[in-house]
Amino acid sequence: MGYDKQQATEEFNRWSRSYDQSILQWLLFGPSRRALIRRIRQRFGDRPITVLDVGCGTGQFGEQILRSLPNARVVGMDLVRAMLNGGSHRWARHREGLLPVQGDSEHLPFASGSFDVVTCANSFHHYPDQGRAVSEMNRVLKPGGRLMLIDGYRDAPWGWFIYDVCVETVEGDVHHCSRSRMRDLFAAAGFVETEQSVHRGPAPFLFTEGVCRPASTLRRPHFPVTATGSPSAVAAD
Ligand SMILES: C[S@@+](CC[C@H](N)C(=O)[O-])C[C@H]1O[C@@H](n2cnc3c(N)ncnc32)[C@H](O)[C@@H]1O
Structure with missing residues (x-):
């Protein structure tokens, strides 16, 4: 049976107290957060x-964004309350700009078109329905907004060994997407101009970025409006 949200909750309930001290902060999480911040600043x-x-885990990324981009406002969302609680000092320190929300990536508790950027780092392989999660990320972005997603790169032998062998031994049946699968998920959700890059290192990661189709290029149906104001024909092209 595949990895499910109950397993994610149990895993991160256990990990929440020591998460900020994990060696993975140095090997993977820290470098991936820095890559995201560089890209947000660039864009x-x-x-x-x-x-x-x-x-968002314990909110380290949110705090780092606020430090390097003081005009940003960040909502950190996570499935597991214990992870959010593990960063309580951060949420308290930045009440103005950093807001914690408990929620599920497959049912984002936000109105459509709310954000300029959606980030997701080192979390995606935990989602049982990854297609739905990417669609939700697309929905909550403003037209022209950007999804920046980082997860372990498993297409080359070293990455395959780390993520498909070692990580799955520890975490269970999680799923790290191949580069092409990730592109397909972005396209299916409606992202355009998708760019990918691989960051080499002891724990290589894949950075995928896509643009939420700007309003002017949305394929809108032409509705010849009748006297009653209701659409009388639909011709989308
Ligand atoms: C390895 S941590 C990464 C945390 C943070 N993004 C970072 O890079 O330090 C993965 C996080 O994903 C969260 N998570 C797992 N499944 C989730 C889901 N379905 N929706 C939202 N968050 C989820 C976990 O609770 C955990 O905090």
């Missing part, structure tokens, strides 16, 4: 932006 500069960090 948005110092503009005021709203960021949703899905699977």
Whole structure:
């Protein structure tokens, strides 16, 4: 049977107290957060932006964004309350700009078109329905907003050994996407201009970024409106 949310909850309930001290902070989580911050800065500069960090854990990324991009506002969302609680000092320290929310990546508790950027780092392989999660990320982005997603890169032999062998031995039946599978998920959810890069190192990771189709390029149906105001024909092309 596949990995499910109950397993995720149990795993991160156990891990929440020691998470910030894990060696993976040095090997993987820290480098991936730095890559995300560099990219957000490159795309948005110092503009005021709203960021949703899905699977935010203890909120380290949110705090780091606020330090390097003071005009950003960040919502950190995570399935597991114990992980959010593990960062309680961070949420308290940045009441103005950093908000914790408990929720599930497959049912994001936010209105459509709410965010300029959605980030997701080192969390995606835990989601049982990854297609649904990417669609939800697309839904909550403003047109032209960007999804930046990082997860372990398992296409080369070293990455395959780390993620498909070692991580699955420890975490169970999680799923790290191949590069092409990730591209397909982005396309199916409606993202355009998808770019991918691989960050080499002791724990290699795949960075995938896509743009939420801007409003002007959405394939809108032409509705010749009748006298009653209701659409009389649908011709989408
Ligand atoms: C390895 S931690 C990564 C935390 C943080 N993004 C970082 O890079 O330090 C994975 C996180 O994903 C969360 N998670 C797992 N399944 C989730 C789901 N379905 N929805 C939201 N968060 C989830 C876990 O609770 C955990 O906090």
